[in-house]
Amino acid sequence: MIRTALTELLGVRYPIIQGGMAWVAESSLASAVSNAGGLGIIAAANAPADYVRAEIRKTREKTDRPFGVNVMLLSPYAEEIAAIAAEEKVPVVTTGAGNPGPYMAQWKEAGIKVFPVVASVALAKMMQRAGADAVIAEGCESGGHIGETTTMALVPQVADAVRIPVVAAGGIGDGRGLAAALMLGADGVQMGTRFLVAEECVIHPNYKESVLKAKDIGTAVTGRSTGHPVRTLRNQMTKEYLKREKEGCSFEELEEMTIGSLRRAVQEGDTKNGSMMAGQIAGLVSREQTCGEMVQEIAQQAEELLSHVDRFM
Numbered sequence: 001m002i003r004t005a006l007t008e009l010l011g012v013r014y015p016i017i018q019g020g021m022a023w024v025a026e027s028s029l030a031s032a033v034s035n036a037g038g039l040g041i042i043a044a045a046n047a048p049a050d051y052v053r054a055e056i057r058k059t060r061e062k063t064d065r066p067f068g069v070n071v072m073l074l075s076p077y078a079e080e081i082a083a084i085a086a087e088e089k090v091p092v093v094t095t096g097a098g099n100p101g102p103y104m105a106q107w108k109e110a111g112i113k114v115f116p117v118v119a120s121v122a123l124a125k126m127m128q129r130a131g132a133d134a135v136i137a138e139g140c141e142s143g144g145h146i147g148e149t150t151t152m153a154l155v156p157q158v159a160d161a162v163r164i165p166v167v168a169a170g171g172i173g174d175g176r177g178l179a180a181a182l183m184l185g186a187d188g189v190q191m192g193t194r195f196l197v198a199e200e201c202v203i204h205p206n207y208k209e210s211v212l213k214a215k216d217i218g219t220a221v222t223g224r225s226t227g228h229p230v231r232t233l234r235n236q237m238t239k240e241y242l243k244r245e246k247e248g249c250s251f252e253e254l255e256e257m258t259i260g261s262l263r264r265a266v267q268e269g270d271t272k273n274g275s276m277m278a279g280q281i282a283g284l285v286s287r288e289q290t291c292g293e294m295v296q297e298i299a300q301q302a303e304e305l306l307s308h309v310d311r312f313m
Helices: 005-010 027-037 051-063 078-088 101-109 121-130 151-161 176-181 193-195 205-213 237-246 251-258 259-268 279-285 291-306
Strands: 017-018 042-043 065-074 092-096 113-118 137-138 166-169 186-189 217-220 229-235
Touching: 017 027, 017 042, 017 291, 027 042, 027 051, 027 065, 027 291, 042 051, 051 078, 065 078, 078 101, 078 113, 101 113, 113 121, 121 137, 121 151, 137 151, 151 166, 176 186, 176 291, 186 193, 193 205, 193 251, 193 279, 217 237, 237 251, 251 259
Parallel strands: 017 186, 042 065, 065 092, 092 113, 113 137, 137 166, 166 186
Antiparallel strands: 217 229
16 A cells, blocks of 8 residues: 555545546545545635535535545635635645635644645745645646646656645546656645546536547647636637637637636536636546546556566666
8 A cells, every 4th residue: 555645644545636626526526535545625616605615514424534625715705715614624725826825824723734736846835834734736737727837847846845745736647647746756646637537526427528538639728828828628619719819819808708618518518618627638538437446446556556666677
């Protein structure tokens, strides 16, 4: 069994965290991943605080194992959700899109472990100084909002720069990715795209089918010109967006194309004009499984690979 600083810190069986995907990561998925031995995450995204509290309580009804809440710090409800996380004493909070510093004291007082998502060494160092328990170093291969540096380049540099555990994210979809991340200096991984096709994942079947059919070049990045790059599966919307972006359309005009697009993909199954966020690893995802099957398969493959590393010596 793989034991790392992350499994010790979290009290989980496997060093695998499920990504906090907006409109996707709710109590059913989070509890299933936690029950499988990983760390399930509820995505707060732009949801109202009452919804997040309800999802936390639903998760507790479905699992007695550690889980977390992802707080998007640019959300208009971020302050309320931060307070709810402290009141509910969730085991872990992961953060994105901002600095969690203003909430760190109340989370620490509540005994919460804080894992900010970072896209640079400088930000990782800043989060360590702010009191983070670990950082999630996310490369640009990931789905959704991305940075500029690849996982392969980012993870070892972050691991060298901080003393706290490092979680690798972006472009990881199986045990080979987990083993590689550990070799790069990470203490575990965060996966999002692989869990999109979990049986317990509530996204529309059309979205799942698109992930399963994706090829290695099946994603596109929109929004580079606006400073808000987002990786999604290619479809009619991304084609039109990239065309308009090339033509120099305004930020407001481009934003209008994407309003509500993630919800349309997740809930309505709109694969033409919805925003089907997924990472470059989508081409590796080949079948729907339960979270238990996924986590066990990933861990076993990594263990098998790591047990034979001496073959290269």
